[in-house]
Amino acid sequence: MASQVPSASRTAGQPAVAGVVVLAAGQGTRMRSSTPKVLHTLGGRSMLGHVLAAAAPLSAGTTAVVVGAGREQVEAHLAEIAPGALAVVQEQQLGSGHAAEVALAAVPDLDGSVLVVNGDAPLLTARTLAALVAAHDAAGSVFTVLTAEVEDPTGLGRIVRDERGAPRAIVEERDATDEQRAIREVNAGVYVANAGTLRRVLAGLGTSNAQGEQYLTDALAPLVEGGAPTAAVRADDPDDVLGCNDRRELAERRRTLNDRVLDDLMRAGVTVVDPQTTWVDVTASAEADAVLHPGTQLLGATTVAAGAVVGPDTTLADCVVEAGATVLRSHCLGSVIGPEATVGPFSYLRPGSRLARGSKVGAFVETKNAEVGEGSKVPHLSYVGDATIGRGANIGAATVFVNYDGVDKHRTTIGDHARIGSDTMLVAPVTIGDGAYTAAGSVITSDVPPGAMGVARGPQRNVAGWVRRRRPGTPAAEAAAAAERRADAPENTGAHDDDEGQQTR
Ligand code: UD1
Ligand code: CA
Numbered sequence: 001m002a003s004q005v006p007s008a009s010r011t012a013g014q015p016a017v018a019g020v021v022v023l024a025a026g027q028g029t030r031m032r033s034s035t036p037k038v039l040h041t042l043g044g045r046s047m048l049g050h051v052l053a054a055a056a057p058l059s060a061g062t063t064a065v066v067v068g069a070g071r072e073q074v075e076a077h078l079a080e081i082a083p084g085a086l087a088v089v090q091e092q093q094l095g096s097g098h099a100a101e102v103a104l105a106a107v108p109d110l111d112g113s114v115l116v117v118n119g120d121a122p123l124l125t126a127r128t129l130a131a132l133v134a135a136h137d138a139a140g141s142v143f144t145v146l147t148a149e150v151e152d153p154t155g156l157g158r159i160v161r162d163e164r165g166a167p168r169a170i171v172e173e174r175d176a177t178d179e180q181r182a183i184r185e186v187n188a189g190v191y192v193a194n195a196g197t198l199r200r201v202l203a204g205l206g207t208s209n210a211q212g213e214q215y216l217t218d219a220l221a222p223l224v225e226g227g228a229p230t231a232a233v234r235a236d237d238p239d240d241v242l243g244c245n246d247r248r249e250l251a252e253r254r255r256t257l258n259d260r261v262l263d264d265l266m267r268a269g270v271t272v273v274d275p276q277t278t279w280v281d282v283t284a285s286a287e288a289d290a291v292l293h294p295g296t297q298l299l300g301a302t303t304v305a306a307g308a309v310v311g312p313d314t315t316l317a318d319c320v321v322e323a324g325a326t327v328l329r330s331h332c333l334g335s336v337i338g339p340e341a342t343v344g345p346f347s348y349l350r351p352g353s354r355l356a357r358g359s360k361v362g363a364f365v366e367t368k369n370a371e372v373g374e375g376s377k378v379p380h381l382s383y384v385g386d387a388t389i390g391r392g393a394n395i396g397a398a399t400v401f402v403n404y405d406g407v408d409k410h411r412t413t414i415g416d417h418a419r420i421g422s423d424t425m426l427v428a429p430v431t432i433g434d435g436a437y438t439a440a441g442s443v444i445t446s447d448v449p450p451g452a453m454g455v456a457r458g459p460q461r462n463v464a465g466w467v468r469r470r471r472p473g474t475p476a477a478e479a480a481a482a483a484e485r486r487a488d489a490p491e492n493t494g495a496h497d498d499d500e501g502q503q504t505r
Contacts, residue, residue: 002046002081003283003301005053015133018112019195020060021103022051023216024119025068025090030246036070037244038119039077042254043261044281044299047244048074049081050122050257053282055115057126058133062107064088065119066099095213096189101202104195111195113137116216118189120244122253128240129190135233136192143197143223144231145170146190148238156243157187157217159232167232168224170217174210185234187217188241197228257282265292270304273311290321305339314344318351325355335367338374356391370401373416386428389414396422396440403428415450 028037038048045053048065055063063085067074075087088106090099100116113136115129128146136144145167147159153173158180160169170187171180201219209215223230235241244253261280262272269288272278277294280286284298286308292298293311300318304310307324314327320336321327327337328344334351337343341355345363352369355361359372362379370384373391378384382395385403388411389395399420401412412426415434420426425443432438433450441457448454467480 019062019110019114022065027069043257047122054124064103096216097214139231141231142194146188158183159185169221390416392417398423
């Protein structure tokens with residue numbers, strides 16, 4: 001489930017707009033996907049989510065998202081990430097100008113400034129939008145377009161300026177002259193306009209262009225001709241305005257976004273050993289002196305505290321890793337890894353795992369909905385599901401918390417300083433008291449009182465001479481015969497004891 005984009009956090013003097021319109025009705029044919037383009041994700045958010053997050057600080061009273069292709073999916077997603085936004089249906093995709101017109105018709109009371117933005121611009125930043133709105137306001141403009149100077153303008157609308165440098169028109173590549181195609185200043189697909197002016201000019205737009213569509217970009221020229229104040233503002237960072245039309249561009253945008261997130265983390269004091277293989281969602285965070293080893297992914301709402309070490313080859317989704325904890329080659333979801341706790345290598349923490357200070361979940365352990373108390377250890381090869389483990393307990397290798405009877409899940413409680421023998425089956429619901437032991441290999445089906453040793457296994461029986469009789473001539477029989485001969489030698493006599501609750505550490 002996608003998390004909500006942050007809502008407006010307005011501070012006095014910050015640029016604002018009355019409305020935001022996101023154009024997101026297009027099919028996105030070049031993605032070749034059954035998922036609508038704006039729902040493809042990067043850095044832990046959909047493209048649409050990134051655009052809405054960038055616009056959120058503008059504190060718009062009205063946010064309208066134009067939906068069309070795949071609209072049920074887009075509407076459902078929008079309800080999750082931005083429940084206050086209005087979905088406006090554009091029945092037929094007649095062009096970006098038509099989409100903006102439909103959106104404005106759905107919010108007839110909206111006046112003042114409106115930000116109109118393509119839904120496929122996932123690298124837009126709040127800073128760039130704030131600068132655009134501030135420039136629009138400062139110029140007293142009625143229509144301001146965001147632009148960027150790019151190396152390769154192929155496919156994008158070109159910004160045509162007059163001899164004084166004032167914007168005159170936006171010309172789509174298909175409709176451009178050779179001279180216009182040489183222009184490297186392009187339309188970002190982000191505009192601020194006076195709502196009333198925009199309604200008026202969109203109503204008059206034709207479709208006489210190469211695609212026979214109603215282009216939003218055609219709004220500029222008639223305003224300029226009519227003498228209205230307009231502006232074109234270059235983005236500081238041309239990466240901000242890059243669109244995303246196919247899977248290759250999606251991969252490039254994802255990489256750029258990740259680079260930005262890692263740069264911020266490194267500037268804040270996080271060690272990122274290998275930025276090429278470390279992926280951090282925009283919603284995740286890490287504190288100074290956290291260390292991220294190669295192959296680490298921090299996803300969703302994950303936080304990593306100071307001095308914690310994550311990786312290599314570790315994925316954390318919606319996890320809290322507290323100070324000084326270590327997570328090595330593991331996959332963890334919805335879990336809390338307490339201060340100085342250690343996890344891995346090769347462990348799987350499922351939602352609801354809560355590891356207290358200094359506890360250990362070692363190699364090849366799966367946990368789910370389980371509390372591991374302070375200093376307690378589950379060192380190897382165990383399944384711990386629906387459990388509460390007290391402090392200072394040790395769970396021997398290959399112990400299974402048998403939590404499921406085929407219908408219902410049941411809980412196991414382990415007391416402080418309990419010692420669970422290796423290969424114990426704890427058949428829930430069951431309680432092991434403080435300081436109690438279980439014998440290795442036991443199937444524990446009833447409670448063990450504090451300080452008791454629970455033994456629940458068949459007594460051992462040795463059938464003497466079985467191998468000699470039933471497996472004659474095998475290497476085992478020969479080894480046994482040799483051992484018998486050595487034992488018969490006069491200098492070798494004696495026996496040794498067995499121990500009930502043998503553990504592993
Ligand atoms: C558009 C701009 C182009 C700019 C580029 C920046 C137009 C005509 N051209 O081109 O100048 O350089 O963005 O990336 O706007 N949409 C609808 N309904 C429609 C058509 C489009 O909602 O009927 C939406 C799309 O979902 C998309 C946005 O409008 O989010 C832009 O449409 P798209 O087809 O991607 O335009 P581009 O060719 O990228
Ligand atoms: Ca586009």
